[in-house]
Amino acid sequence: MDxxxxxxxxxxxxxxxxxxxxxxxLALATxxxxxxxxxxxxxxxxxxxxxxxxxxxxxxxxxxSWTLTVGGRVRTPLALGLAELRALPAVTRRxxxxxxxxxxxxxxxxxVSQPWLVEAVGTAEWTGVPLRALLERAGVDPDAVDVVFTGxxxxxxxxxxxxxxxxxxxxxxxxxxxxxxxxxxAYAMNGGPLxxxxxxxxxxxxxxxxxxxxxxxxxxxxxxxxxxxxFQQDVAYRYRQSADDLGEPVSRIAPRxxxxxxxxxxxxxxxxxxxxxxxRLEGRAWSGAAPLAAVEVSTDDGHTWxxxxxxxxxxxxxxxxxxxTDWTATPGRHLLTxxxxxxxxxxxxxxxxxxxxGFANNLIQRVDVLCAKAT
Amino acid sequence: MDxxxxxxxxxxxxxxxxxxxxxxxLALATxxxxxxxxxxxxxxxxxxxxxxxxxxxxxxxxxxSWTLTVGGRVRTPLALGLAELRALPAVTRRxxxxxxxxxxxxxxxxxVSQPWLVEAVGTAEWTGVPLRALLERAGVDPDAVDVVFTGxxxxxxxxxxxxxxxxxxxxxxxxxxxxxxxxxxAYAMNGGPLxxxxxxxxxxxxxxxxxxxxxxxxxxxxxxxxxxxxFQQDVAYRYRQSADDLGEPVSRIAPRxxxxxxxxxxxxxxxxxxxxxxxRLEGRAWSGAAPLAAVEVSTDDGHTWxxxxxxxxxxxxxxxxxxxTDWTATPGRHLLTxxxxxxxxxxxxxxxxxxxxGFANNLIQRVDVLCAKAT
Numbered sequence: 142m143d144x145x146x147x148x149x150x151x152x153x154x155x156x157x158x159x160x161x162x163x164x165x166x167l168a169l170a171t172x173x174x175x176x177x178x179x180x181x182x183x184x185x186x187x188x189x190x191x192x193x194x195x196x197x198x199x200x201x202x203x204x205x206s207w208t209l210t211v212g213g214r215v216r217t218p219l220a221l222g223l224a225e226l227r228a229l230p231a232v233t234r235r236x237x238x239x240x241x242x243x244x245x246x247x248x249x250x251x252x253v254s255q256p257w258l259v260e261a262v263g264t265a266e267w268t269g270v271p272l273r274a275l276l277e278r279a280g281v282d283p284d285a286v287d288v289v290f291t292g293x294x295x296x297x298x299x300x301x302x303x304x305x306x307x308x309x310x311x312x313x314x315x316x317x318x319x320x321x322x323x324x325x326x327a328y329a330m331n332g333g334p335l336x337x338x339x340x341x342x343x344x345x346x347x348x349x350x351x352x353x354x355x356x357x358x359x360x361x362x363x364x365x366x367x368x369x370x371x372f373q374q375d376v377a378y379r380y381r382q383s384a385d386d387l388g389e390p391v392s393r394i395a396p397r398x399x400x401x402x403x404x405x406x407x408x409x410x411x412x413x414x415x416x417x418x419x420x421r422l423e424g425r426a427w428s429g430a431a432p433l434a435a436v437e438v439s440t441d442d443g444h445t446w447x448x449x450x451x452x453x454x455x456x457x458x459x460x461x462x463x464x465x466t467d468w469t470a471t472p473g474r475h476l477l478t479x480x481x482x483x484x485x486x487x488x489x490x491x492x493x494x495x496x497x498x499g500f501a502n503n504l505i506q507r508v509d510v511l512c513a514k515a516t
Numbered sequence: 517m518d519x520x521x522x523x524x525x526x527x528x529x530x531x532x533x534x535x536x537x538x539x540x541x542l543a544l545a546t547x548x549x550x551x552x553x554x555x556x557x558x559x560x561x562x563x564x565x566x567x568x569x570x571x572x573x574x575x576x577x578x579x580x581s582w583t584l585t586v587g588g589r590v591r592t593p594l595a596l597g598l599a600e601l602r603a604l605p606a607v608t609r610r611x612x613x614x615x616x617x618x619x620x621x622x623x624x625x626x627x628v629s630q631p632w633l634v635e636a637v638g639t640a641e642w643t644g645v646p647l648r649a650l651l652e653r654a655g656v657d658p659d660a661v662d663v664v665f666t667g668x669x670x671x672x673x674x675x676x677x678x679x680x681x682x683x684x685x686x687x688x689x690x691x692x693x694x695x696x697x698x699x700x701x702a703y704a705m706n707g708g709p710l711x712x713x714x715x716x717x718x719x720x721x722x723x724x725x726x727x728x729x730x731x732x733x734x735x736x737x738x739x740x741x742x743x744x745x746x747f748q749q750d751v752a753y754r755y756r757q758s759a760d761d762l763g764e765p766v767s768r769i770a771p772r773x774x775x776x777x778x779x780x781x782x783x784x785x786x787x788x789x790x791x792x793x794x795x796r797l798e799g800r801a802w803s804g805a806a807p808l809a810a811v812e813v814s815t816d817d818g819h820t821w822x823x824x825x826x827x828x829x830x831x832x833x834x835x836x837x838x839x840x841t842d843w844t845a846t847p848g849r850h851l852l853t854x855x856x857x858x859x860x861x862x863x864x865x866x867x868x869x870x871x872x873x874g875f876a877n878n879l880i881q882r883v884d885v886l887c888a889k890a891t
Binding site for chain 2: 144145146148149150151160161162163164165166167168169170171172173174175177178179180182183187188189190191193195196197198199201246253254256257258260261295296297298299302336337338339402405406407408409410411412414472473474509511512513516
């Protein structure tokens with residue numbers, strides 16, 4: 142019996158009304174992982190706590206022979222080994238990264254894909270060469286419009302065999318524009334080599350953008366004189382309401398605040414137990430679209446809101462910020478919720494921002510807490 | 517409204533006949549994670565690839581003030597800081613660790629808990645002080661029967677509020693007996709400090725035992741003159757057929773072989789694509805109960821079996837071993853399966869070894885492969 146790719150690679154679909162998480166979704170959830178929410182206590186997320194999403198397999202790489210090419214519409218194509226990249230002027234940037242699919246499994250109907258709840262986030266310090274410096278060294282032609290990034294990871298998705306590829310418009314790749322972040326070709330995370338699952342030996346880091354832009358296992362940078370229309374650009378990662386809707390591209394990270402769940406958990410329900418009396422509520426908040434303006438907290442499931450203290454951004458405009466407030470817990474059940482607003486006026490929604498890919502669902506987090514005396 | 521712990525912490529249950537993975541199970545799957553199977557290529561699993569299961573929260577710890585006590589039925593109670601522990605003679609051991617719940621989500625009916633498929637495993641080199649050396653230094657009383665290990669993680673499970681605690685019989689804690697492993701109080705993993713999720717700053721490592729024995733965030737060792745009957749010993753982690761069955765305790769790791777899925781995957785189904793022709797099949801195999809004797813491979817869903825080449829154990833009797841064999845792929849669908857057998861004669865089952873906790877399900881792995889020409 143011959144086989145075709147379509148036999149193992151189905152089109153996207155929405156889960157049925159009462160359909161639990163499928164074995165396929167579970168297989169993604171057991172290999173990829175989010176940030177355990179108590180790890181919001183760490184300003185920098187260590188490997189294994191920082192979220193990871195790998196589309197295909199983590200590729201087997203030989204760092205010693207790794208070559209990054211910069212080509213296409215450039216005057217001087219480059220082929221750089223790791224030693225050559227490390228010899229170039231480097232910068233270190235603290236960056237909060239979030240998966241565009243964060244919140245997907247809370248949507249109704251649920252798009253069937255990696256089933257994140259709220260935890261697909263992490264912050265690290267990435268060290269590498271500014272992308273702009275590499276593009277300037279190669280000399281991008283005036284007619285270039287996009288810069289395409291190709292990773293070493295290879296697989297099939299919705300019937301399409303592919304290397305993972307994403308593009309940035311040239312201006313974004315060059316970091317041009319008043320609020321444009323500076324992209325990096327990074328070779329270090331938190332001061333050490335990239336872990337395999339974070340792109341060893343090289344990855345793109347695009348501060349402020351959702352994770353799909355930060356191409357891992359980066360091996361090729363190509364300037365093109367036509368807009369890139371690859372699978373991850375024009376099929377996946379678009380805000381669509383229906384399958385035949387072209388939609389808008391997913392790009393910058395919408396505002397979100399998360400709370401470190403207070404007290405201690407039940408193993409299975411993850412509901413929390415706190416004692417009556419004062420309880421410090423704290424967490425992190427971020428937005429990749431505009432600076433954060435405020436974090437508010439509700440302790441009555443969103444009926445009333447109180448401002449939280451939000452730490453300044455200091456030298457890290459693309460990293461999450463710590464927030465805190467104090468609450469006096471009284472016996473009974475409580476739903477605790479933080480909510481972030483950025484300076485563009487965007488606030489986290491109280492109702493889900495549904496789209497067919499399940500992207501950028503920054504619906505407020507609800508932390509279920511039981512306040513009970515010690516027994 | 518007052519609340520009680522029972523409101524947020526339900527008894528164990530089995531999933532209904534057509535019940536998909538629940539949001540509660542998913543919440544565990546997004547925080548804990550398995551070894552992505554391609555990471556079987558690494559002899560040592562780095563943090564973030566080595567499996568992790570945390571019952572409650574990763575505790576916030578201060579390593580500088582951390583004290584490990586050794587007390588109970590001993591002549592000389594000890595209280596040791598990290599510097600004192602590091603000054604004692606240390607050993608390094610390569611150990612394969614597997615969650616006792618590995619394979620649970622493949623069971624029918626499915627016990628509702630952390631929903632592992634096959635990937636809850638990892639191998640690391642752990643450095644620390646032999647437990648026996650600490651117990652000898654404290655001088656365990658002749659009437660002691662168990663040694664209880666208490667972690668800093670605190671939570672509720674099936675209605676019972678608790679610190680995580682497990683015990684070893686005294687002989688096992690001392691490493692006595694012909695095939696008894698030497699347990700360690702470890703402060704380093706793969707040459708670096710323990711990551712937070714692996715027990716920073718101290719954990720117990722009990723080679724050959726399922727993960728529940730390797731108590732993380734270890735703060736207290738207590739010799740007792742009666743058998744320990746805590747929740748994780750006498751309620752959880754027992755092989756039961758029904759809720760009122762006392763069952764046998766879960767202890768050593770049953771044999772298992774896993775294959776690195778060959779070729780490349782489909783994102784969603786995780787089915788594999790290979791090209792026609794020779795394909796190297798390889799992976800790792802282990803048993804904590806007895807040395808491995810053989811690995812066989814079937815390429816026809818278990819109808820016929822062929823011996824694979826199994827690397828020797830060398831100096832690492834408690835670590836997984838690499839195996840490989842060659843296969844000629846022909847166009848069509850194939851189910852590939854490895855199977856491990858240990859020297860006690862135990863072979864991985866072709867049908868599930870069901871029990872109510874979903875423990876030690878070492879049912880053979882099935883890798884779904886499509887062999888197709890390049891298009």
